[in-house]
Amino acid sequence: MYEIMTPGPTQVRENVLAVRSLPCTNPDLDPDFYTFYKETCELISALLHTKNEALILGGEGILGLEAACAGLTEPGDRVLVIDNGVFGKGFADFVKMYGGDPVLYTVDYLEAVDVDALAAYLEKDHNFKYATVVHCDTPSGVLNDIARICPLLKSYGILTVVDSVSAMFGEEVRVDDYQIDLLCGGSQKVVSAPPGLTFVTVSPTAWTAMKERNTPIASFYANLMTFDGYFEKQWFPYTMPISDIRGLRAAFENIKADTTILERHAKIAGAVRTALTSCGLKLHTRKGYSNTVSVFDVPRETTAAAILTAVREQFNIMLAGSFDVLEGQVIRIGHMGENARAEKLEAVMKALDAVLPELGVPLTGSLTETYLEALK
Structure with missing residues (x-):
């Protein structure tokens, strides 16, 4: 086995591997698993300093990014894509896929986004439904200041979508303080669980935007609305990967215990x-x-x-x-x-x-x- 020192996937601790080997119940029918899932989501929200609802999706981190764009984009919507890296630019593909009009704010790939320059840009053009920003654009390692970028966007009423898959828990993320409407994370980075899960936090404003759409979301799997009321209904939109989620829970418990x-x-x-x-x-x-x-x-x-x-x-x-x-x-x-x-x-x-x-x-x-x- 190689010692994996890549920017994700990362090494997985033994206690995470151990719980993944437990016998499976039927996650569609077992009420205890619905409670376990909900409590795991609540732990994620707590660790990210938010009252917003969290959801765990059965798919690698990129599923969360696509689901964010699928849920918020309607045909003709102008979307600001903050582009100072490969993944930053990549959001434009999802926006176009769901009929939106991506407007790229492209700046130097060798530097973090200059928030003052972005503010000057927004003074002239801020007619956007939502904006996307990558916290750590992993191909280059550049880190953007989401603590300043997102409140700036929200000052113009722009919904904020943040990809922090490669940064959260290695860099501070305070969802409510930063005014992030839809935050996307992944299991295989700092969380140190195996690849295969994405998780998101969704603000009430983002839920409202999805519920009040004029057109249906053009996806089933990349559709956060399919989870609406899952606990009350005791119904998941698809069979949840229970072993993966058990491992994810153990990994988050490790993070909770790691105060430094x-x-x-x-x-x-x-x-x-x-x-x-x-x-x-x-x-x-x-x-x-x-x-x-x-x-x-x-x-x-x-x-x-x-x-x-x-x-x-x-x-x-x-x-x-x-x-x-x-x-x-x-x-x-x-x-x-x-x-x-x-x-x-x-x-x-x-x-x-x-x-x-x-x-x-x-x-x-x-x-x-x-x-x-x-x-x-």
């Missing part, structure tokens, strides 16, 4: 970035660094494939390249959830210390020693 999770992510991320830059490697983004993933440019002396292969074959560690416009250009180190442990990143630094010089990349110091010093 944000501090741990910040400390390790800072040490990794310090090591990379101090030893001559170049971080990909100029500003807006996420505490869940570090991304550095591939040195000119080698290739992304060569680095990834050598680290995997010589040290049994799996790092990640990127894709789309960043394919072959960067290396991504995940330090999220169960991967955000000091000893795991020390192993990554040791691997890079050995591999990069072999590939002709000159380092100006020891990544491992610099990392360990930065942790003190």
